[in-house]
Amino acid sequence: MAVGLSGLAGLLVLLVFRVQIAVAMLLAGAVIYVASSDWALNGLLYTLSDLVYARLSNYDLAVVPLFILMGQFATHGGLSKALFDAAGKLIGHWRGGMAMASVAACASFGAICGSSLATAATMGQVALPELRAHGYSGRLATGTLAASGTLGILIPPSVPLIIYAVLVQDSIGKLFMAAVIPGILAALGYLIVIRILVTRDPASGPTGTKAPRAEALAALLRTVPIMLVFVVVVVGIYGGWANPTEAASIGAGACGLIALAGGMRWEGTRQSLLGTARVTGMIFMVLIGADLLNSSLALSQMPHELAQWVIDSGLSPMMVLFAILLIYILLGCVMDSLAMILLTIPIFYPMIMGLDFFGLSAGDKSVWFGIMTLMVVEIGLVHPPVGMNLYIINKLAKDVPMKETALGVMPFLASDFLRIIVLALFPGITLWLIHALG
Numbered sequence: 287m288a289v290g291l292s293g294l295a296g297l298l299v300l301l302v303f304r305v306q307i308a309v310a311m312l313l314a315g316a317v318i319y320v321a322s323s324d325w326a327l328n329g330l331l332y333t334l335s336d337l338v339y340a341r342l343s344n345y346d347l348a349v350v351p352l353f354i355l356m357g358q359f360a361t362h363g364g365l366s367k368a369l370f371d372a373a374g375k376l377i378g379h380w381r382g383g384m385a386m387a388s389v390a391a392c393a394s395f396g397a398i399c400g401s402s403l404a405t406a407a408t409m410g411q412v413a414l415p416e417l418r419a420h421g422y423s424g425r426l427a428t429g430t431l432a433a434s435g436t437l438g439i440l441i442p443p444s445v446p447l448i449i450y451a452v453l454v455q456d457s458i459g460k461l462f463m464a465a466v467i468p469g470i471l472a473a474l475g476y477l478i479v480i481r482i483l484v485t486r487d488p489a490s491g492p493t494g495t496k497a498p499r500a501e502a503l504a505a506l507l508r509t510v511p512i513m514l515v516f517v518v519v520v521v522g523i524y525g526g527w528a529n530p531t532e533a534a535s536i537g538a539g540a541c542g543l544i545a546l547a548g549g550m551r552w553e554g555t556r557q558s559l560l561g562t563a564r565v566t567g568m569i570f571m572v573l574i575g576a577d578l579l580n581s582s583l584a585l586s587q588m589p590h591e592l593a594q595w596v597i598d599s600g601l602s603p604m605m606v607l608f609a610i611l612l613i614y615i616l617l618g619c620v621m622d623s624l625a626m627i628l629l630t631i632p633i634f635y636p637m638i639m640g641l642d643f644f645g646l647s648a649g650d651k652s653v654w655f656g657i658m659t660l661m662v663v664e665i666g667l668v669h670p671p672v673g674m675n676l677y678i679i680n681k682l683a684k685d686v687p688m689k690e691t692a693l694g695v696m697p698f699l700a701s702d703f704l705r706i707i708v709l710a711l712f713p714g715i716t717l718w719l720i721h722a723l724g
Contacts, residue, residue, distance in 0.1 A: 290588030293318035297579070297629075307625040308568070311575030318582035337577040342570065345531070346452050351566040352534035353443045356515075356541045357399035358558035363545020365512055366408045369394045372505040374416065375497035382484035382491035384420050385430045386477050388413040392434035393473040394509070396441040397516040398541060401565075402623070402667050406435025406675045410682045423490040424686035426483060429694020432675040433702075434476060436664040439623060441469035442520050443534070445569070446623050446663065450656045453631050456649075459524040463719050464653045466520070468661060468709060475701035483697060515540045524723065569624065576628035583632065593636035603641040607710060610634050611662045618666015622674065626663050634659075644713060653720065654713045661706050668695050 297314035301307065319330045341347070360366065373387035373394075380386065392409050399405050410431050417427040439446050442462035451458045484491035497505075519537040522528040528536065545554065583589055596606055610630075617626050638655045639648060646654065667675045670692045680691045709716055 287586065287588050287591050289318055289321045290583050290586035293321075293579075293582065293586075307622070308571040308575040311572070311579045311625075311629070315575065315578035315580075315582040318586055319578070322582065322585045333581055334578060337581065338574055341573050341577055344452070346458075347448075347570075347573075349448055349458070349530045349534045350445060350569060351562055352531065352538045353400045353445060353448070354565050354569075355558065355562040356443075356534065356538040357401055357404055358561045359538065359541040359545045359550070360395065360398045360512075361404055361408045361561075362554035362558050363541070363550040364548045365398070365541070365545065366391065366395050366412045368505075368508045368548070369512065370409065370412050370416070372502075372509045374494075375502040375505045378420075378494040379496035381488060381493045382426075382480045383494055384413075384417050385422060385426055385480045385484075385491055388417065388430050389434045389437075389473055389476045389480070392431070393437045393441055393469065394512065394516075396438035396469075397443075397520075398512060398537070399438050400443045400445045402436045402438035402664060403674055403678060405438030406432060406667075406678045407682075409435065410679050414679070414682050418683075418685075420494055421489075421492045423487075424683060425690045425694035426480070426490045427694075428679045428683050428686050428691040429696075429698060430476070430480060432668050432673070432679040432691060432695050433698030434473075435675045435679070436667050436702075437469060437472060439664055440465060440472055440660060442466065443537070444660065446627050447656065447660055448530070449569075449573075449624060450627055450631060450659065453628070454635055454652055454656070456652050456656065458530045460649075460653055460720055461656055462520050463524045463723065464657050464716050465660065467719055468657055468705070468716055471705055471709075471715075472661075472702070475705055476698055479697045479701050511540075511544050515544070572624060572628060576625075579629065580632040589633045589636055592633060593640055596637045597640045603643050604710070606637060606641060607643070607658070610637070611658065611706065611710075614659065614662040615665055615669065618663070618669060618673070623663040623666060626666065627659065631659070646713060650713070650717050650720075654716050657716050658706070658710060661702070661709070665699065665702055669699060670695075 293314045296317065297310055300310035300313065316330055319333065320327065323329045370387060370391040373390040374384055377383040378387050388409065391413065392405055395409055396405050413431060414427060442465050444465060447461050447465060448458055451461050480491065515537050519533045522533045523530050614626060639651060643651055667673050670676065676688070676691050676695065680686060680688050683691070
């Protein structure tokens with residue numbers, strides 16, 4: 287137990303000193319493993335070679351680069367502009383309508399991208415100039431885009447959700463379906479926040495010019511192929527028409543064709559392939575580091591002992607859950623969403639599965655906890671001082687101080703916290719779609 291806790295403390299120290307997360311996990315895992323096995327190196331080397339082969343030969347993870355490629359095609363193929371144009375022409379004439387259109391476009395783009403950082407960066411480039419041109423305040427414009435970018439990992443397909451499913455051996459299709467309602471609630475919450483803000487300060491989100499009906503309809507029709515990709519992928523997986531890898535292949539191919547039809551040329555294709563290779567390489571290096579760290583922690587018996595201590599402590603299940611969610615919010619200050627999931631799920635998952643939450647079955651509890659984890663992890667992308675989405679959007683908005691962006695995202699964080707509390711107290715909301723379609 288002492289060795290495991292000391293190794294985790296060392297890992298956090300390495301992260302504070304900006305050591306890359308994969309390297310930090312490998313170093314911490316190696317030290318814990320050797321210390322837990324009488325300082326013998328042979329066991330570590332054999333374990334590391336087995337872990338690398340097992341991880342890279344895992345068929346289930348072939349879905350990861352395919353969904354990343356799908357998002358890359360969406361990013362470089364101009365799909366984001368089509369989504370924003372459609373939303374802007376439909377509701378841009380409302381007070382705050384262009385900001386609301388940004389939320390809708392981010393939600394739609396997240397349905398084919400799967401990455402919050404990519405959603406924030408891509409939609410920021412498209413929507414931010416339009417928001418500023420229409421007279422939106424810097425605080426509202428940047429806060430809206432930074433917060434809405436988090437919809438990229440909440441609305442399926444979501445790469446962190448795939449990693450969670452692989453770690454706990456759960457159904458990717460069920461997790462995708464369970465994320466739909468929380469994703470819709472997140473988008474609706476952001477729309478309500480914008481409405482409240484522009485009602486209190488009309489100058490921050492002025493009205494726009496209403497587009498002719500024919501023009502709005504034409505813009506909406508241009509988004510139909512993109513929405514069909516989402517339906518085919520998510521419904522195809524859950525409906526059993528295709529396994530996740532097949533559905534991701536179809537989605538990537540369809541997005542590639544849509545992007546080519548929309549004007550993507552060789553440079554965009556090259557950037558998409560290179561971007562996929564870079565992100566996939568990063569993810570698999572983090573996976574290998576997490577595998578070694580988790581194997582080392584299992585050898586030290588720390589996760590089992592902690593889970594048993596929590597179960598025997600007499601703490602209520604909800605107290606344990608909210609303590610875990612608070613830890614995720616704090617970890618968001620020093621690491622990204624994928625690293626948090628890989629590091630903590632092997633520790634927290636046994637604790638949650640050993641507790642009773644509203645009489646949920648083991649399968650329902652696993653899915654519900656996965657969605658709760660994803661929602662809290664997304665907060666780490668926007669809460670100051672280290673939220674990555676804040677920096678991405680603020681870099682695009684050179685005339686807006688970082689303080690204004692941080693203040694602009696606060697009302698959206700309040701909406702996030704309210705949604706998390708509601709879904710924690712009423713898990714049936716998250717699980718309803720699975721049961722309704724099951």
